[in-house]
Amino acid sequence: xxxLAILGSGFISDFYAKTLLGKRSRDEIVINYxxxxxxxxxxxxxxxxPNWTTSxxxxxxxxxxxxxxxxxxxxxxxxxxxxxxxxxxxVLITKPLARNAEEGYKMLQAVxxxxxxxxxxEDLVYTPKTMKSIQSVKNGAxxxxxxARSREAHPGPHSDWFWDKExxxxxALLDLGCHCIEIARSFIGKNIRPxxxxxxxDTQVKPIEAEDHAIGLVKYQNGAIGQxxxxxxxxxxxxxxxxxxxxxxxxxxxxxxxxxxEMFTAPGNAGYVAEKAESESGxxxxxxxxxxxxxxxxxxxxxxxxxxxxxSPTETFYDGYLVNEIMDACLKSAKSxxxxxxxxxxxxxxxxxxKLSELVDYDDEHYLIKxxxxxxxxxxxxxxxxxxxxxxxxxx
Numbered sequence: 001x002x003x004l005a006i007l008g009s010g011f012i013s014d015f016y017a018k019t020l021l022g023k024r025s026r027d028e029i030v031i032n033y034x035x036x037x038x039x040x041x042x043x044x045x046x047x048x049x050p051n052w053t054t055s056x057x058x059x060x061x062x063x064x065x066x067x068x069x070x071x072x073x074x075x076x077x078x079x080x081x082x083x084x085x086x087x088x089x090x091v092l093i094t095k096p097l098a099r100n101a102e103e104g105y106k107m108l109q110a111v112x113x114x115x116x117x118x119x120x121x122e123d124l125v126y127t128p129k130t131m132k133s134i135q136s137v138k139n140g141a142x143x144x145x146x147x148a149r150s151r152e153a154h155p156g157p158h159s160d161w162f163w164d165k166e167x168x169x170x171x172a173l174l175d176l177g178c179h180c181i182e183i184a185r186s187f188i189g190k191n192i193r194p195x196x197x198x199x200x201x202d203t204q205v206k207p208i209e210a211e212d213h214a215i216g217l218v219k220y221q222n223g224a225i226g227q228x229x230x231x232x233x234x235x236x237x238x239x240x241x242x243x244x245x246x247x248x249x250x251x252x253x254x255x256x257x258x259x260x261x262e263m264f265t266a267p268g269n270a271g272y273v274a275e276k277a278e279s280e281s282g283x284x285x286x287x288x289x290x291x292x293x294x295x296x297x298x299x300x301x302x303x304x305x306x307x308x309x310x311x312s313p314t315e316t317f318y319d320g321y322l323v324n325e326i327m328d329a330c331l332k333s334a335k336s337x338x339x340x341x342x343x344x345x346x347x348x349x350x351x352x353x354x355k356l357s358e359l360v361d362y363d364d365e366h367y368l369i370k371x372x373x374x375x376x377x378x379x380x381x382x383x384x385x386x387x388x389x390x391x392x393x394x395x396x
Contacts, residue, residue, distance in 0.1 A: 097320025099169025142246025
């Protein structure tokens with residue numbers, strides 16, 4: 001059992017409190033902090049939290065609090081983290097870790113120098129489908145991973161601060177790209193170094209300074225490619241999809257739309273349908289249990305077990321920092337229109353890796369390119385001569 005403080009009283013903090021109190025059901029939220037008295041009091045009443053405050057220092061330093069959960073806007077990630085380090089209190093922080101890599105690195109240094117428990121709340125790595133898929137990849141079901149694509153698109157975030165570049169640090173790339181980049185890393189291998197990126201980002205629809213749409217490629221040291229597509233201009237709800245391609249197999253994941261739960265209603269659903277849903281009538285795509293399907297339950301179960309056991313979680317501050325570096329490089333690429341390097345202040349993975357290219361012997365003289373059964377039942381084999389490089393085909 002952990003005694004917690006929750007910083008924030010908005011959309012994400014509400015999800016966190018519901019998960020902790022309704023699903024895990026063994027922890028105690030001691031105090032809530034909000035920037036306004038009205039919201040702090042309302043959040044505390046809603047979740048039966050005994051204490052509330054408009055001072056995050058008071059929440060962090062409450063004598064009963066062991067672990068702090070930060071669900072605040074991006075511009076309020078750094079200072080409370082430094083306060084947790086000073087107080088010797090563990091901290092879990094919502095994504096993205098920081099507004100940029102420089103800010104994120106300072107946070108990483110602070111928690112590590114203080115020796116406190118620190119976890120990065122990247123919920124979409126913890127969805128049941130994703131976790132099972134990652135385990136399949138680790139078991140070798142797909143062979144070597146060549147390409148991982150992750151897409152998150154919806155009509156835009158729910159609070160004003162997201163749309164203010166100074167508070168958020170960026171637009172759709174920072175808000176959604178952090179999910180997609182870390183999902184691809186999890187499939188490709190978090191010990192494989194990202195080396196360079198190519199990104200397009202622009203403001204197509206929204207009257208904001210930051211980007212509302214971005215597409216990017218992240219190249220890894222072994223030759224694997226991570227691809228992300230993010231948008232605040234997509235219409236039709238929230239689209240969460242991942243694809244993973246390996247030398248021996250493929251995985252397709254659809255987390256929110258077209259998941260098997262579809263409903264048509266002419267008069268309307270008259271209530272909450274799902275996060276970012278745009279309509280309460282017509283064809284709807286309700287979500288059975290958002291806390292489970294969005295990964296919150298698995299995430300907090302692992303984070304708090306690791307806290308209790310004194311072990312490191314799957315998603316650490318280092319992971320959050322590395323994702324910030326990748327996103328910084330992406331924003332630079334979007335301006336330069338060139339491949340840009342991912343510059344890491346510290347790398348904790350493998351220094352050398354084997355390239356993904358794999359030559360398969362067909363016989364002593366040829367490599368196998370492809371073997372395929374044709375409609376007439378014959379088998380066509382395409383080969384490359386090992387010495388001359390000539391491509392030939394034979395039929396069996």
